[in-house]
Amino acid sequence: MKxxxxxxxxxxxxxxxxxxxKGGVIMDVVSAEQALVAEEAGAVAVMxxxxxxxxxxxxxxxxRMADPAIxxxxxxxxxxxVMAKVRIGHFVEAQVLESLGVDxxxxxEVLTPADEEYHIDKKAFSVPFVxxxxxxxEALRRIHEGAAMIRTKGEAGTGNVVEAVRHMRNITxxxxxxxxxxxxxxxxxxxxxxxxxxxxxxxxxxxxLPVVNxxxxxIATPADAAMMMQMGADGVFVGSGIFLSSxxxxxxxAIVEAVDHFDDAAVIAEVSKGLGQPMKGIDxxxxxxxxxxxxxxx
Amino acid sequence: MGARLGVLALQGDVSEHILAFSRAxxxxxxxxxxxxxxxxxxxxxxxxxxAIPGGESTTISRxxxxxxxxxxxxxxxxxxxxxxxxxxxxxxxxxxPRVRPLGLLDMAVKRNAxxxxxxxxxxxxxxxxLDQPFHACFIRAPVATATGKDVEVLARIDAGAVAVRxxxxxxxxxxxxxxxxxxxHAMFLERIFAGE
Numbered sequence: 001m002k003x004x005x006x007x008x009x010x011x012x013x014x015x016x017x018x019x020x021x022k023g024g025v026i027m028d029v030v031s032a033e034q035a036l037v038a039e040e041a042g043a044v045a046v047m048x049x050x051x052x053x054x055x056x057x058x059x060x061x062x063x064r065m066a067d068p069a070i071x072x073x074x075x076x077x078x079x080x081x082v083m084a085k086v087r088i089g090h091f092v093e094a095q096v097l098e099s100l101g102v103d104x105x106x107x108x109e110v111l112t113p114a115d116e117e118y119h120i121d122k123k124a125f126s127v128p129f130v131x132x133x134x135x136x137x138e139a140l141r142r143i144h145e146g147a148a149m150i151r152t153k154g155e156a157g158t159g160n161v162v163e164a165v166r167h168m169r170n171i172t173x174x175x176x177x178x179x180x181x182x183x184x185x186x187x188x189x190x191x192x193x194x195x196x197x198x199x200x201x202x203x204x205x206x207x208x209l210p211v212v213n214x215x216x217x218x219i220a221t222p223a224d225a226a227m228m229m230q231m232g233a234d235g236v237f238v239g240s241g242i243f244l245s246s247x248x249x250x251x252x253x254a255i256v257e258a259v260d261h262f263d264d265a266a267v268i269a270e271v272s273k274g275l276g277q278p279m280k281g282i283d284x285x286x287x288x289x290x291x292x293x294x295x296x297x298x
Numbered sequence: 299m300g301a302r303l304g305v306l307a308l309q310g311d312v313s314e315h316i317l318a319f320s321r322a323x324x325x326x327x328x329x330x331x332x333x334x335x336x337x338x339x340x341x342x343x344x345x346x347x348x349a350i351p352g353g354e355s356t357t358i359s360r361x362x363x364x365x366x367x368x369x370x371x372x373x374x375x376x377x378x379x380x381x382x383x384x385x386x387x388x389x390x391x392x393x394x395p396r397v398r399p400l401g402l403l404d405m406a407v408k409r410n411a412x413x414x415x416x417x418x419x420x421x422x423x424x425x426x427x428l429d430q431p432f433h434a435c436f437i438r439a440p441v442a443t444a445t446g447k448d449v450e451v452l453a454r455i456d457a458g459a460v461a462v463r464x465x466x467x468x469x470x471x472x473x474x475x476x477x478x479x480x481x482x483h484a485m486f487l488e489r490i491f492a493g494e
């Protein structure tokens with residue numbers, strides 16, 4: 001049969017794409033070779049970058065969208081979805097990635113923001129977006145702008161899970177604290193959170209964010225990943241944690257299995273054996289204020 | 299005891315499938331029915347039907363092997379309701395060596411047959427056995443490029459078959475679990491309960 005009316009880039013397709021990632025690990029990669037390692041290990045998608053966040057920290061300067069040639073090279077290498085990052089508010093970088101055909105765009109605080117007032121109007125795009133958030137208000141503002149997926153920010157490039165934990169607790173704790181409240185009370189709270197009231201009402205009713213919520217920013221071991229899953233994440237992003245470890249292949253597979261069996265300590269113990277050195281990591285308390293990526297965008 | 303259904307819960311849109319099965323059970327009057335997530339071979343015991351959800355077929359295939367589920371799924375005696383990545387796994391041939399198909403339905407499947415996410419689409423689809431078209435959501439969807447004699451094609455578009463059935467098994471390129479139209483689930487449950 002001929003299909004008469006095809007509709008592309010709808011909200012359902014964007015959120016549906018995000019739903020297909022659930023229970024999965026999305027890995028940062030900087031080359032086709034790394035992308036193949038990630039795919040072989042069972043990653044559900046890869047994030048194509050020029051440098052992993054820890055190396056972005058080291059390099060300093062302005063961090064921008066990756067070279068399209070790198071993104072295309074990675075897209076050619078693997079059959080799983082390919083995501084890529086744009087600077088907060090940089091809608092032309094987003095237009096570029098959309099034209100390349102990436103499957104999802106990450107409007108990311110890991111890159112240097114291009115606009116300190118506005119995020120990208122994501123509803124104007126047919127490609128789905130994922131955005132970072134540190135608390136419920138921020139998450140709902142991003143969803144209101146059209147984000148099809150949220151990732152708690154954590155503190156990227158540190159290999160330190162403490163901020164990822166904080167942000168996940170912020171969001172799930174806030175949702176829990178609003179259970180049983182009246183609509184009026186919820187709307188009052190929406191003002192305080194600077195969140196769109198309708199979205200907050202929907203969130204409280206569902207008892208969770210209305211889009212898929214992954215954890216990111218500091219996950220460096222299988223136990224880190226499983227902890228974020230037990231805390232309610234739908235899946236995890238692992239940035240520097242895989243390819244800056246001493247045995248990326250093994251670490252990648254171990255994190256995939258830990259996410260699959262996140263509530264089975266015996267499996268997590270088994271896959272954690274002999275992984276070699278995880279990435280070295282940074283104590284976030286030693287970062288200068290301008291080195292803290294999570295403060296970018298709000 | 300009511301109907302016992304499961305959803306393969308290794309990766310993908312598992313909770314959507316659990317909700318959709320629960321809705322379909324209520325719609326067909328099977329109020330005592332239950333739906334459980336399946337992660338281990340022993341979870342399959344006593345199930346009459348199993349959904350294999352959408353997700354990444356390469357990831358799910360790897361985890362099926364890792365969890366010792368390949369053989370138990372091949373020998374599963376209930377019906378299989380497979381969507382998107384599930385359809386890839388249920389096939390007998392796949393265009394990608396990274397996926398080891400279960401061979402539940404005799405068909406060749408092409409992954410990402412329409413292209414990348416920007417080629418994902420919604421459309422009203424005529425499905426054999428349904429009076430009105432089904433609003434279908436295709437997300438980086440596969441199609442069956444060839445089907446065996448015993449496989450009934452329920453819906454076809456230019457690229458190939460997008461809804462197929464054999465005995466108690468059904469496989470779909472699209473995602474009825476993302477909407478609230480229970481008709482395809484009901485069609486699946488009918489055959490399960492008929493014991494065909």
